[in-house]
Amino acid sequence: MADTQQRAGGATSAARPAGPEVEEPRPRRTSTRSRERLLQIGFLVPAVVYMLLFFGYPVVQNALMGFQRYTTRTFVTGEAPWVGLDNYREVIGSSVFTKAAVNTVLFTVGSIAGQFVIGLAIALFFRKRFPLSGLLRSLLLLPWLIPLIAASAVWRWILDKDTGVLNQVLGGLGVTDANPGWLTSTSLALITVVAINIWIGIPFNTTILYGGLQDIPEELYEAAALDGATRWRAFRHVTWPLLRPVVTVVLVLGVVYTLKALDIILGLTQGGPANSTQTIATQSYNLSFQEFDFGQGAAAGNILIVVSLVFAVLYLRANRRALDE
Amino acid sequence: MSLSTALPLPDTAPAQKKSGRRTAGARGPWGYTVAGIAILAVLLFPLYWMLNVSLQPSGSAAQTSWFPFSLSFEGYATAFSDQGANLMTSLVISVGSVVVSLLIAAPAAYALATFKVPGAGIVLFGILISQMIPGIVVANALYSAYNDLGLLNSIPGLILANSSAGIPFGILIMRSFMASIPPSLTEAARMDGAGPIRAFFSIILPISRNALITAGMFTFLFTWGDFLFALTLTTNADVRPITLGLYQYIGTYVSDWSTVMAAAVLSSVPAVVLLVLAQRYIAAGVTGGAVK
Numbered sequence: 001m002a003d004t005q006q007r008a009g010g011a012t013s014a015a016r017p018a019g020p021e022v023e024e025p026r027p028r029r030t031s032t033r034s035r036e037r038l039l040q041i042g043f044l045v046p047a048v049v050y051m052l053l054f055f056g057y058p059v060v061q062n063a064l065m066g067f068q069r070y071t072t073r074t075f076v077t078g079e080a081p082w083v084g085l086d087n088y089r090e091v092i093g094s095s096v097f098t099k100a101a102v103n104t105v106l107f108t109v110g111s112i113a114g115q116f117v118i119g120l121a122i123a124l125f126f127r128k129r130f131p132l133s134g135l136l137r138s139l140l141l142l143p144w145l146i147p148l149i150a151a152s153a154v155w156r157w158i159l160d161k162d163t164g165v166l167n168q169v170l171g172g173l174g175v176t177d178a179n180p181g182w183l184t185s186t187s188l189a190l191i192t193v194v195a196i197n198i199w200i201g202i203p204f205n206t207t208i209l210y211g212g213l214q215d216i217p218e219e220l221y222e223a224a225a226l227d228g229a230t231r232w233r234a235f236r237h238v239t240w241p242l243l244r245p246v247v248t249v250v251l252v253l254g255v256v257y258t259l260k261a262l263d264i265i266l267g268l269t270q271g272g273p274a275n276s277t278q279t280i281a282t283q284s285y286n287l288s289f290q291e292f293d294f295g296q297g298a299a300a301g302n303i304l305i306v307v308s309l310v311f312a313v314l315y316l317r318a319n320r321r322a323l324d325e
Numbered sequence: 326m327s328l329s330t331a332l333p334l335p336d337t338a339p340a341q342k343k344s345g346r347r348t349a350g351a352r353g354p355w356g357y358t359v360a361g362i363a364i365l366a367v368l369l370f371p372l373y374w375m376l377n378v379s380l381q382p383s384g385s386a387a388q389t390s391w392f393p394f395s396l397s398f399e400g401y402a403t404a405f406s407d408q409g410a411n412l413m414t415s416l417v418i419s420v421g422s423v424v425v426s427l428l429i430a431a432p433a434a435y436a437l438a439t440f441k442v443p444g445a446g447i448v449l450f451g452i453l454i455s456q457m458i459p460g461i462v463v464a465n466a467l468y469s470a471y472n473d474l475g476l477l478n479s480i481p482g483l484i485l486a487n488s489s490a491g492i493p494f495g496i497l498i499m500r501s502f503m504a505s506i507p508p509s510l511t512e513a514a515r516m517d518g519a520g521p522i523r524a525f526f527s528i529i530l531p532i533s534r535n536a537l538i539t540a541g542m543f544t545f546l547f548t549w550g551d552f553l554f555a556l557t558l559t560t561n562a563d564v565r566p567i568t569l570g571l572y573q574y575i576g577t578y579v580s581d582w583s584t585v586m587a588a589a590v591l592s593s594v595p596a597v598v599l600l601v602l603a604q605r606y607i608a609a610g611v612t613g614g615a616v617k
Contacts, residue, residue, distance in 0.1 A: 046433070062462050126361070139365055140365060145597075146593040147567075147596075149571045149572050149575075149589075153585055259459070267552070298466075
């Protein structure tokens with residue numbers, strides 16, 4: 001990140017017009033050189049245009065929509081009057097919002113903590129070399145590669161209140177006869193959704209952390225062992241400090257992706273029962289695509305972007321400071 | 326969905342460091358294998374269950390058997406007749422999005438990796454920032470734009486929207502690979518009078534084959550698994566990807582789980598197939614010394 005920022009800063013000063021007429025005096029060679037420069041820029045143009053249309057435009061458009069009143073009629077008449085901060089006032093003032101905000105935090109923190117701890121444990125396990133370890137590691141990716149909707153479909157069936165296999169097993173073992181409604185009870189649904197999201201994120205965390213572990217030189221562990229370090233001390237003083245950059249990447253990406261997670265919640269509970277699994281992302285979806293209030297939907301989406309950006313900046317800054325010390 | 330800026334890359338995976346890896350300790354290597362299989366069994370149980378239920382006759386809802394002893398393909402027959410067209414739609418959109426993503430991302434990755442183009446840093450920074458933008462925000466704005474442009478319920482509309490996962494991802498992956506290609510390779514061609522475009526097509530792309538395959542594969546999976554754009558940018562049944570078909574299955578009251586699970590299995594086939602293919606590329610890349 002630091003590197004990119006520096007390069008971005010350096011590049012702006014170099015952003016002068018590259019047209020052929022600028023360097024006319026030295027004729028032949030410079031004109032082929034600036035022609036070449038134009039060709040080089042041509043390599044980038046399609047990607048830049050695409051990114052501007054499919055990321056730049058939506059962000060700007062959402063920022064504007066957040067201040068406009070959209071109704072179902074807007075798409076016919078094109079009228080979307082400016083309403084100032086009304087959308088934000090209504091979204092934040094609504095009874096669902098507080099619940100959704102708290103759920104977003106719980107969902108994100110719970111998912112990340114679970115994925116990271118279990119992912120790290122499995123990555124450490126696979127650090128050992130044993131028969132079939134490569135095959136097992138690649139099979140581990142499967143839950144994460146299949147469509148989220150397919151995963152939510154099977155979880156819904158496993159967790160079905162009356163006929164799901166989990167309640168069958170629990171009932172059979174005599175743990176509970178009550179048949180808990182894992183996804184249908186207001187007190188359980190959020191925990192269940194977090195647990196399933198942890199299951200989905202484990203492969204990603206394991207794979208990246210495993211890659212980071214592979215980059216730690218073996219000699220360091222040998223030296224630590226010679227000094228009589230226990231396993232825990234070796235982890236604490238060798239593994240953890242050297243793994244830190246990778247941990248930062250995993251956690252920042254994890255939070256950014258989890259904050260905006262939508263598919264899994266829609267697939268499992270659609271935000272219900274009684275908003276108990278509603279997050280800001282699902283609320284934004286509901287406002288726009290269920291109630292056709294795109295203005296309020298945009299406002300909720302913008303809140304999500306701001307939270308995401310603030311988090312990323314704070315975390316990266318805190319982390320850099322910790323590394324500098 | 327696009328949970329993946331830093332995936333296991335066939336090209337860059339540090340699998341070649343065999344010498345430095347620890348071998349399993351006192352418990353013996355197979356003890357670890359058994360433990361590893363146990364971990365996998367727990368984590369993959371839901372996928373087993375998906376397959377198991379899909380192979381059982383529907384209607385025997387009271388007690389699902391642990392193994393599909395009374396094998397039945399009824400679920401698959403129904404799933405195919407309901408979702409066959411949706412599977413085709415998903416296939417077309419996914420292939421289209423791979424083509425669009427690679428066409429746009431590969432040249433950009435090359436430019437960012439080797440040319441000192443003004444603004445390259447800004448572009449790269451923009452790509453990283455784009456990962457923070459929620460899909461719902463993109464969908465929110467695209468809906469009205471698509472409505473005006475007549476792109477709702479259209480295959481090109483979904484291909485373009487879904488490339489928003491593949492293009493940034495592809496640029497990041499291919500850029501790091503292309504940056505490792507020694508400049509001497511293209512310089513030789515340039516001496517012979519080849520322009521940057523020729524050099525790109527005849528030298529860079531063939532060498533970057535593995536990176537292209539990785540980027541293409543993951544773009545395919547992102548698009549195949551896409552649910553948000555399918556849900557928001559279609560309003561009728563004209564164009565319906567399999568994920569949306571599956572969602573409608575589970576959205577209504579489900580009585581026939583074997584059909585739903587059969588559809589879920591069918592929708593997971595590309596992931597399984599590509600995982601097997603990726604393994605092959607990892608192995609080929611490592612043994613062939615083509616890595617780095």
